[in-house]
Amino acid sequence: APPLSPGTAGATAAAAADAAQDGVEACFFALRAVANWVPDTESRVLPAAFRLLTTSIDPSWRPALRAGIAAISAYNTWLHGHTADLLEPVVGLLVTQLETAASRLRARDEAALASRGGGSQPSRASRDHRRLPSGPSAAAKALKAVCSSCRLELARLRALDLRDRLVDAGVSLRDELEVLEGLGHVVCAHDDFDALCAGFERLVAPPALSLANLSGVGGGGHHHHHNGGGELGGGNGGAGVVLNGDYSSSGGSPSGGGGPSSAPRTTTPTAKAVVAELERLTSIVRCTTPPKHHLDENPGRRHPVLALVERLWPVFEAIAETHGDAPHLIERLCRCYKHAMRSCRHFFEPMLTSMITHLVRHFARSPLSSYVYASSICITEFGRDPSKEQILFDMFNSLSSTVFTLFQSLDDFRHRPDVAEEYFYLASRFLDYCPDTLVHSPLLASVLRCGRVGLALEHREAQRGVLHCFERTVVVAQDAANNAQAAAQAADANNQSSLVASGGGAIGASGSAEKDARRAQALRSLLVDGPNGQAFGRDIAEGVVRALTGDLPAYALDEGHGSLVGVLWRLRLFCPSDLPIWCHAALANVPERFASNDIKQDLLVSIAHEPPRKDAFCDALLVFSARCRDLAKVLR
Secondary structure (H helix, E strand, C coil): CCCCHHHHHHHHHHHHHHHHHHHHHHHHHHHHHHHHHCCCCCHCCCCCEEEHHHCCCCCHHHHHHHHHHCCCCCCCHHHHHHHHHHHHHHHHHHHHHHHHHHHHHHHHHHHHHCCCCCCCCCCHHHHHHHCCCCCCHHHHHHHHHHHHHHHHHHHCCCCCCCHHHHHCCCHHEEEEHHHHHHHHHHHHHCCHHHHHHHHHHHHHHHHHHHHHHHHHHCCCCCCCCCCCHHHHHHHCCHHHHHEEECCCHCCCCCCCCCCCCCCCCCCCCCCCHHHHHHHHHHHHHCCCCCCHHHHHCCCCCEEEEEEEEEHHHHHHHHHHCCCCCCCHHHHHHHHHHHHHHHHHHHHHHHHHHHHHHHHHHHHHHHCCCCHHHHHHHHHHHHCCCCHHHHHHHHHHHHHHHHHHHHHHHHEEEEEEEHHHHHHHHHHHHHHHCCCCHHHCCCHHHHHHHHHHCCCCCCCHHHHHHHHHHHHHHHHHHHHHHHHHHHHHHHHHHHCHHHHHHHHHHHHHHHHHHHHHHHEEEHHHHHHHHHHHCCHHHHHHHHHHHHHHCCCCCCCCCCCCCCCCHHHHHHHHHHHHCCCHHHHHHHHHHHCCCCCCHHHHHHHHHHHHCCCCCCHHHHHHHHHHHHHHHHHHHHHH
């Protein structure tokens, strides 16, 4: 055969390379597809595949590398059993990919700068918020997964140095946040509590210092972080200094030898820069949950996240004061609060009063839904504690006063639908966690009255919040009535000797039954009897029926966490004799153009059917709503 020309030979080699690349990509794609069925003990195919990925794939084969990195995420738990020979090469590959991506972004920025005719380099804040593909890169997600599954091994390998290396490379904010979350898992893997705290402080020091400067509490000006470090928690350097320091009183880096390490960062007092630093801080805090035994074995120890919040509290206050009119920034601030409370759990108690005061005060000043959501986290974490019921009720009462001032009419609801949504979810959570103080207060009637107005709001999420509040109110009433009835039947079945034998347990059971009975009676008085003749159950049923006919908005017909059908079904169980009467009265006021007499009669028969069956009841309401909509189309 004649020899190939240089052009033909080159084309043939390129085709062979493309075929090899496609084959490698397909292999890793197939491995990822079967990951759920591959045991962690597999020792033939996966080790060879990971060695191929980390040593033999040409860096220009980007599709094959992407498929391989996705396989790392899928097999991160398998990797935990093969860390001796594969962990360092895998982590090295992922870090290299992140650095390469950062280099490409930097080249793009430089090209854009050149096209504009020169000028200054883009700031850190602008790089953080430049247009990027949605979500973090596959390499960042894979590195986070590896940090989570191999946290103990990475803690021994000085993994915290990765943050400094990647920040120096200029990775995007989204990728940096993923890496910080992963390193939070690594920090918590440490057996020594002091080393754990030192590692945590090393991670949080850069964003904490930047926030202090940006807020004006830290004295302002530029600051630089000293390079250095050593192993996680090792040495007598800056980690120990920061651990005992105060972020709000220093405008520069912690003093001392090897302090927290990061790239030099120059910040400007802008909302975007504050948001970026809050996101960094939140990514670390949300994954820093020390093992419970660290704190239980020594009650004198403070949770590291609690210590951080206490030191940064003047900074948080200053941010809320300065940027109270920036909803996006306040949402990030309250998200940081949320993850701090969830990380600390009951250890957050020393800051609870300050947090509640902060949220209530700033919500009255700037009524943003983020403050209401953060308040609901307070209820989630402390609502089961009887000693906190009163302070949580005072918080809810203060928030309600602001909400009722805001929502004087339906137009007010239209201006702030997100606040309405979060407020009624907050009320629902209060009923779930600590209902008694609210059930026995006139405030619940005001909440239901406000919700009855908001039911007419044309906003899907806000209507679901209102309906969820209605549904949880009736559920609490129904559960209390059922528990009280069961306790009464059990008491009737016991004779005097069994009561004496049960001793204190019978007394406790009797007290619980009495509590349920009082709760059920209070809610029956509110929903069925009604204060001043206003039965809120009737008002709720009327509003739901009007929504089913199309007279009011009907976004959530039959969904979880609040729906029109769900509210009526709960009322059917709690007050079976009253709901048919309420629905009959409500349908009598519905014009013929919304529902004909035949459609109304069919619904009333289904509602009153005994015994009630949920499927048949819900189907009847859905059919009724569909027939009303069909009639409206015909008349239109």
